[in-house]
Amino acid sequence: MAETSDFKAEPPAGIDSIGASSEGASLYELIREDIIEGRLAANERLVVTDLARRHGTSTNPVREALQLLRGEGFVTFVANRGARVRPIDQDFVRDIYEIGVLIEPALTRWFVNMATVEDIAELERIQGLIEENNFADTYRHSELDTAFHTVMYQRHYNRHAAELWWKHREVLRAVSRRFNFTLARRAAILREHRELIALVKAGEADKAADLISRHVEGSGRHVLEQMRARNAARAG
Amino acid sequence: MAETSDFKAEPPAGIDSIGASSEGASLYELIREDIIEGRLAANERLVVTDLARRHGTSTNPVREALQLLRGEGFVTFVANRGARVRPIDQDFVRDIYEIGVLIEPALTRWFVNMATVEDIAELERIQGLIEENNFADTYRHSELDTAFHTVMYQRHYNRHAAELWWKHREVLRAVSRRFNFTLARRAAILREHRELIALVKAGEADKAADLISRHVEGSGRHVLEQMRARNAARAG
DNA sequence: ACGCGATAAATCGTACATTGTTTATAGAAA
DNA sequence: TTTCTATAAACAATGTACGATTTATCGCGT
Known part of the structure; x- marks a missing residue:
């Protein structure tokens, strides 16, 4: 297919987290995409078990993905209350x-x-x-x-x-x-x-x-x- | 005690990851401190099981901490090979x-x-x-x-x-x-x-x-x- | 209508299984 | 002997399952 890669760029080396990697869209990328594309509402709760079920994995990869996104600033956290989508207002x-x-x-x-x-x-x-x-x-x-x-x-x-x-x-x-x-x-x-x-x-x-x-x-x-x-x- | 808090500042609200929180130095803060203070060498491998043992927890919190630090940019990751201290050169x-x-x-x-x-x-x-x-x-x-x-x-x-x-x-x-x-x-x-x-x-x-x-x-x-x-x- | 307690749900931590990587070792060729 | 390679064993990252603790929800009684 005429893939969109006709202008694909590489993320800066070293920062291995941000940027779409060539093939394997890993979990955190999928979630980030959901945020960017607006499929997840602002301040929406990101329930680990739900995301795990939705993506067909166990909870652990989801948790790590959310922490990564927290570090990137796309997700906010409150202790014992989990993650929310950081609003892009x-x-x-x-x-x-x-x-x-x-x-x-x-x-x-x-x-x-x-x-x-x-x-x-x-x-x-x-x-x-x-x-x-x-x-x-x-x-x-x-x-x-x-x-x-x-x-x-x-x-x-x-x-x-x-x-x-x-x-x-x-x-x-x-x-x-x-x-x-x-x-x-x-x-x-x-x-x-x-x-x-x-x-x-x-x-x-x-x-x-x-x-x-x-x-x-x-x-x-x-x-x-x-x-x-x-x-x-x-x-x- | 004459706590160092005579000039302590709050991290910007919203970014809940960066910045020392008042009391509970959570795991990722401890690890980040180890990097900042130079107790961990540049490019040193961050072995999950070691860190877990050293901090007296199981591996899961360590893994999440490392992902968070990855998002912040203080740690680099390679798939199936784990994390390393990002050198401050x-x-x-x-x-x-x-x-x-x-x-x-x-x-x-x-x-x-x-x-x-x-x-x-x-x-x-x-x-x-x-x-x-x-x-x-x-x-x-x-x-x-x-x-x-x-x-x-x-x-x-x-x-x-x-x-x-x-x-x-x-x-x-x-x-x-x-x-x-x-x-x-x-x-x-x-x-x-x-x-x-x-x-x-x-x-x-x-x-x-x-x-x-x-x-x-x-x-x-x-x-x-x-x-x-x-x-x-x-x-x- | 407003607390209050029981129940449900979700986070957080632990333990374990699996898969992939690294290292050590033994043997063969030079 | 030395070096290279193949192989096995140790090691560590990744994923799964489960129990414990905290938070949220709902119905009850006042």
Whole structure:
């Protein structure tokens, strides 16, 4: 099949927990996916015995998976009361984007200074896939958008920053599952990516970093507006 | 007793994993402490049965603790081969400080804009403790130094940033266990903290952020020099 | 309607079985 | 003798099953 792996990236080595491994979707990945994809509600209780039954295993692997997710920050724990899904709400998203605005420009700067021709080719390939998609599938657009950034950040010029990006990335996936970017916003993303590639080729690190800063801030603002609008609609 | 809690801070709510809880040092905290304090060597194997015996429990709590530490990034895993201590080496430290330079100025800016009189009083209290210590105990000096920063960052104007700081903080503790800041450097820290308090009181957010930026960069450079020197000595 | 006690449910810890990995050993070839 | 390999035994990670303790739920009596 035309697997989605046409833009699959590897998680930073060392952090073996975050990121989808090639084949064996282990238990914690499945549970994390359930959280990201929104199949589990915010603050929903994660009952070990239920999850064990559902996944056809005993309780022990589930418990370990939940602890791992706790360490990653996707699950909260209370002693003797078990785990709950950590909600991905407005504050959560706003905070993530604020961090992105701080981190991504620096990552971009490093990338521009150290990018190989293969890296740039890969960027253009992703960009091609986005244009090919031509706004047809909003979810795929989002996936490709994060893939674009991932290409820039995955070779860890700074391992911690790369790990941060991988966590950030999971949240972005969660957001894109819940909210569709408008056509206008998607057009802006496309345009800014194109600009970015040009700047990368020209070796303009500072300008590229600036652009990314505005790019991330713009996306963040847009997502938050979407979230606010939905909340207002729900309340009204 | 004169508990060390004269500058104890709370970990950001929500992230229930990182940070020392008041009393019950649970298993994962103990193991993490062993890593931070350097009682476990870099890349050392973490054998579940050994740890269980050593801590007088069965294997299950140990396994969960290791998964939690994996999620936090202090332990690496290989399937069917178990866990190892993630080394806190030069790269690790350099990367952490680079992130610090990106994050801490923003955190400082937020703090200056939102600090209460109690916050400032707390800062001055810590500063008083540092001056009282008067370079006598280098380890205590480091602890107080991070405590100073923690006061500024712990009230999570941005929860993810606060979590980042808490992780950052653990690494700093690890570093301070392995390397002593020179007298000159500690004097500089003291001076810069004093400057900072003045800027906070004056509400000079930008200048404070600038100062912190240089402050963190300076500490990072200093620590890395220490590490390099020791490595060179070891090699020579 | 509001505590209160019994019952149900789920977490947490222990013990054990299974599977895969590492290490030690013995033998064969150079 | 030395080195490489095949094999077996020890070891440790992973998964299962179960008991104990804590928490949640429900019905009863006032």
